[in-house]
Ligand SMILES: Nc1ncnc2c1ncn2[C@@H]1O[C@H](COP(=O)(O)OP(=O)(O)OP(=O)(O)O)[C@@H](O)[C@H]1O
């Protein structure tokens with residue numbers, strides 16, 4: 374069942390009076406995202422990922438085209454809050470997201486705005502902070518946290534809203550390897566166990582391979598999309614568009630280039646180990 | 655070789671004397687040789703940024719001493735500014751600190767403060783721009799009109815233009831697309847090789863650190879847990895994992911194969927090396943066309 378439908382979306386940051394030539398940040402994107410799907414979005418710096426993400430919860434509205442969330446048009450102002458309750462967005466820079474002076478107040482901000490009753494808020498805040506391993510920092514000031522700690526708090530703030538769909542804009546850019554794994558595991562768990570739709574923007578290819586579908590953007594458009602197997606077997610295409618493949622895939626691809634018979638490009642370490650192990654038995 | 659930086663039991667406590675006292679760095683003692691390329695890794699909140707900010711006097715250790723070429727940098731607190739020219743620091747997300755009207759002026763800012771002028775200044779700015787891949791045509795633009803990745807380069811060029819003895823970069827590639835990361839990293843390596851500058855690189859991307867560092871400092875809850883050759887550090891996968899870190903994916907692959915009896919050496923850190931060691935084995939097995 375389709376949950377978000379993006380129809381021929383165009384958006385530019387320039388206004389009419391701007392003397393600069395008109396460039397669209399999103400330049401004709403059509404895409405549907407199913408309920409319960411886990412979609413990764415990758416693409417070069419400035420290709421329009423964040424701009425697209427902000428259209429999914431009505432933070433930005435299309436210049437032309439439409440974004441329909443669960444049947445509601447994001448341009449319909451009477452629906453804005455309904456949409457934001459259903460689609461939670463974790464912004465790229467956590468400093469833009471953290472508003473309160475204390476970590477737990479910050480996480481409570483979303484549910485408070487939605488009128489959730491206090492006991493339930495308490496429960497959600499604790500659960501969200503534990504999910505990102507920041508519970509012990511609940512009484513700290515967000516601006517005194519390290520970069521990665523801020524990023525975790527920003528994620529907890531969206532988890533506490535308990536939206537049906539979570540959109541995360543490079544949530545792991547400042548995290549350590551374990552933190553990245555934990556965030557990925559949390560997202561996969563929310564997706565599989567609670568059917569929450571996840572849209573993950575990332576520059577880490579080893580995260581994108583875990584999605585159901587990978588969308589590759591380039592200069593405001595969708596270059597290609599498909600399962601991780603379909604997308605990451607196009608090594609040359611990805612490299613041409615400033616992207617890459619995980620080391621497991623790179624290794625297989627390079628070996629194949631040297632004449633090694635491999636019928637498949639593995640996407641993760643385990644698969645690669647298995648393939649090579651069998652080849653050298 | 656001679657030692658350029660020496661840390662003698664340095665520590666830092668935020669909010670000393672308040673109820674929110676936080677011991678961020680504790681008991682770090684180590685020596686860094688001239689011309690070394692050091693990687694700094696550690697879990698989020700392990701004290702990496704706090705530690706590197708003490709190296710150029712941006713924050714003063716609450717205990718211990720930082721010696722630059724054998725002299726305590728806080729010997730004359732009024733002269734701490736000079737230390738900032740010698741130990742150049744690129745912060746986490748430096749693009750938020752650009753402020754001049756043009757890219758050229760932004761790159762020149764530190765060098766001007768250091769006292770450079772005229773042709774020497776112009777050369778320093780243009781060389782730094784070339785090193786970091788800032789386009790000539792961008793020099794007269796406003797830094798605010800550049801993309802995130804381009805701004806990052808301008809910020810790094812500004813530090814390089816001061817020609818520091820030690821270059822410290824705190825997660826310089828975070829948020830860059832894969833190609834941007836690759837290019838910036840090789841530019842830093844080239845700069846290091848050509849000028850012989852000592853480099854400290856803080857990063858959460860183990861694959862990057864594995865490719866460039868001679869030695870790695872591993873921070874864990876404010877304490878230095880390891881300070882050893884890159885190969886030695888990444889040979890301790892289990893210990894790293896316990897500290898929230900990992901080895902590069904390629905190292906996991908070759909290491910697991912080795913444990914399963916495949917005849918590959920330990921300490922493989924890059925895809926290039928892995929291809930070199932695996933290809934002959936696969937050929938021997940008749941797995942090639
Ligand atoms: N607030 C803004 N005002 C003007 N132009 C903007 C603004 N935000 C983004 N842009 C421009 O719009 C384009 C798309 O930017 P966007 O932030 O969506 O890219 P992105 O794919 O998220 O990039 P990154 O990987 O660097 O985060 C870029 O050319 C960018 O310079």
Ligand SMILES: Nc1ncnc2c1ncn2[C@@H]1O[C@H](COP(=O)(O)OP(=O)(O)OP(=O)(O)O)[C@@H](O)[C@H]1O
Nearest residue numbers: 517518519520521668678698699700701702703704
């Ligand atoms: N201004 C501050 N006031 C109080 N505590 C702080 C401040 N800045 C950092 N801290 C705390 O000091 C510890 C070390 O922080 P630091 O920023 O050095 O970590 P880091 O290793 O750089 O982390 P990251 O990988 O997330 O950037 C953390 O627990 C953090 O919460």
Ligand SMILES: [Mg+2]
Nearest residue numbers: 422423465542
């Ligand atoms: Mg973005």
Ligand SMILES: [Mg+2]
Nearest residue numbers: 519520702703
């Ligand atoms: Mg830091």
